Amino acid sequence: MNEREIKEILAEALGMPAAEIPDDAKQGEFEKWDSVRHLNFVVALEKKFDIEFEPEEIAEICTLGEVAAVVETRRS
Amino acid sequence: MSQPEFHIFRSHTIEPLFSSYSTATFSGYGEVAMPVEMPRTMVWFHTLGMDSARERLLAEIADMQAKLDLVLSQAEAAMPFWLVTLFPGTGPTTADSDVEFARAVANYNAHLYDVAEARPAVRVLDLGDFLGGVARSKIIDWKYFYMAQMSINPALASEFADWFEGCRRSIESVRKKCLVLDLDNTLWGGVLGEEGIERIALGHDYPGNVFRDFQADLLEAARQGVILAICSKNNEEDVLEAFKKHPDMILSMEDIAAHRINWDDKASNIQQLADELNIGLDSMVFIDDNPRERELVKSFLPDVVVPEFPERPHRLRVFFQEVYRENFRLYRLTNEDRKKTQQYKDNAARASSGGSFADFDQYLRSLEIQVEIQVANSFNLPRIAQMTQKTNQFNLTTRRYTEGDLGAMLNDGALITCASVADRFGDSGITGLLIFKDLSEGMATVDSYLLSCRILGRGIENAVFKHALNSLIDRGVECVRAEYLPTAKNAQVENFYDRIGFELEREEDGAKHYRMKLADRFTIEDYYKVEVADE
Secondary structure (H helix, E strand, O other), rough: OOHHHHHHHHHHHOOOOHHHOOOOOOOOOOOOOOOHHHHHHHHHHHHHHHOOOOOHHHHHHOOOHHHHHHHHHOOO | OOOOOOEEEEEEOHHHOOOOOOEEEEEEEEOOOOOOOOOOEEEEOOOOOOOOOHHHHHHHHHHHHHHHHHHHHHHHOOEEEEEOOOOOHOHHHOOOHHHHHHHHHHHHHHHHHHHHHHHHOOEEOOOHHHOOOOOOHHHHHHHHHHHHOOOHHHHHHHHHHHHHHHHHHHOOOOOEEEEEOOOOOEEEEEHHHHHHHHHHHHOOOOHHHHHHHHHHHHHHHHHHOEEEEEEOOOOOHHHHHHHHOOOOOOOOHHEEEEEEOOOOHHHHHHHHHHHHHHHHHHHEEEEOOOOHHHHHHHHOOOOEOOOOOOOOOHHHHHHHHHHHHHOOOOOOOOOOOOOOHHHHHHHHHOOOOHHOOOOOOHHHHHHEEEEEEOOOOOOOOOHHHHHHHOOOOOEOOOOOOHHHHHHOOOOOOOEEEEEEEOOEEEEEEEEEEEEEEEEEOOOEEEEEEEEEEHHOOOOOOHHHHHHHHHHHHHHHOEEEEEEEEOOOOHHHHHHHHHHHOOEEEEEEEOEEEEEEEEOOOOOOOOEEEEEEOOO
């Protein structure tokens, strides 16, 4: 599990190729990563890694790095 | 921009369920105004609220129906309009087994079918078709309900999309007309020519009972207008005798519009049936248990629909349900033309005499809209900053500010006010923001104006803005400047200032710059109660 895998999931949720997502993309700033697609993304992460985020976390995970870190802690 | 495939009138957040339709547009929550851009199809998809107080829950359902009628009265009659039913399982658990609640939901759904009967372009999608197969505990994910007002679990999105797409296909594809049926091991078990009338499986024991009930399904389909035809390799005499004499034969030859019972190949036979019935091959569905026959028909007559046949007899009925749904289902109850004009007139008369709204103004009046204007203070500043960060659609300039930025602007003399909106269905809290800057020598400039999408569609945008202009007049301001800065999301406000009455000064790269000389106070319709909060 790494940022690349997470980026793939994000790409799917945003409906665009992973290659077009910059590594420093940020939820709310990167145009396609809006709040609705963020929900799709979070749901996909929950399914893929069989975890459940806390609402506070959902609001906080805004970059690929932040997502990876939270997923890591939830799984360990 | 291409024409939106759907515009969805909704009461809750449902975008994740429709993410496969990239052009879909959504109303505000409970909004009844027509969309700016006309879609190919409109969808009415309201879901139950979570209010555990029964009175409010029931009132909400009644209101939903009144809103629907209002929306329908505004939409072109020819606009394809799909109505999604209410499903009790999306409501609060306190309402489970409440008779009044069940009745209200049933009445609402019955109303949808009544509308579909009266209006040819209207179809009803039964949400129970989809959610009926989902465990109660999976229908709602409370986290997403409380975070994002999602009344249906977003984890169901892909299954929902499959269901919705299936509905779309069967609505938009032409309904098939004719079922062409094999006999041996299809309408009864066993081979008639080998086993004889007495020995074929058709009766009250397994598997004969399945075939018997399958025939009953077919008979019902015939009553609903499906043409039945037979195409079988058999001796015609034997078959006619079996239909006449077998005590458990549900179908009779009178139910069969045409038949080819011979030893010729089935592709030629089906072609002849099509000619005899004067229908196209593309309106036929062929049911046969023999994979070789299915292959033959598929390759020679590619227009005929040939579903896979189940291996085990007990799967026959669920198989037929699917075949029926895919190919023959009507999303309306009656013939297109039946008395539609008269019924529509009747409904319109009912709407004006009963509890429904005759027009938009009356609807707005009924909402008892209250707007409270608050000047920025340390309590509401965090919310104000958050709104500038999050609001995309109704946002004239899309300037993002932190609390610090706003504090600095206040020190520079900016006038920052926010609006809190409530109506008889609830309090939306602080959902509007207006910032004026450069207030000097009778001038003022609108720096930001934005509203949360959940309060749109009630004309509040005009009332709040006019109220603000009136207070500028009271302060002695004589001229206001404003601008619209385009983004990917805010096209809906492109002409907002034109509608208010501003004068366009110049336009560059899509940005529009306006000014207006203030003179007379603006009139605000009396059904908006706008008040300024005490500081």
